[in-house]
Amino acid sequence: MKKQSEAAQVAKAIKQLAKKYNVELSYCRSKNYSGGCSVSVYYRKDQDQEAVKKLKEAAAVYKAGYFNAMDDIYEYKSVSNGLPKADYVFFQEEWR
Numbered sequence: 001m002k003k004q005s006e007a008a009q010v011a012k013a014i015k016q017l018a019k020k021y022n023v024e025l026s027y028c029r030s031k032n033y034s035g036g037c038s039v040s041v042y043y044r045k046d047q048d049q050e051a052v053k054k055l056k057e058a059a060a061v062y063k064a065g066y067f068n069a070m071d072d073i074y075e076y077k078s079v080s081n082g083l084p085k086a087d088y089v090f091f092q093e094e095w096r
Contacts, residue, residue: 005030005032005037006037006084006085006086007030007031007032007037007038007039007084007086008030009084010030010039010062010084010085010086010089011028011029011030011039011041013059013062013083013084014028014039014041014055014059014062014089015028017055017058017059018043018055021051021052021054021055021058022048022051023043023047023048023051023052023055024043024044024047025041025042025043025044026042026043026044026094027040027041027042027094028040028041028042030086035087036064036074036086036087036088037086037087037088038086038087038088038089038090039062039086039088039089039090040090040092041059041089041090041091041092042092042093042094043055043091043092043093043094044093044094045093045094045095052091056091059089059091060089061081061083062083062084062085062086062089063077063085063086063087063088063089064076064077064085064086064087065077065087067088074087
């Protein structure tokens with residue numbers, strides 16, 4: 001059995017959260033690259049915006065940190081809650 005990357009585990013968890021909050025996703029994929037990993041989440045425009053807001057807040061626990069543009073570095077959170085982490089989690093509204 002092939003082991004899932006941490007970003008793939010985050011994408012899977014976000015898909016489960018979307019079902020919980022009744023948000024229909026059109027795209028949720030992970031990317032791994034030589035500087036880290038990211039998860040891109042696209043949701044339909046005609047969703048309940050309150051549910052989308054709750055989904056974004058719930059998905060924030062899967063972010064490993066944030067980019068500090070002033071110092072041009074990525075700063076990791078010191079919180080380790082045992083959940084998989086992705087460096088970046090991008091949410092984008094789809095206009096179709």
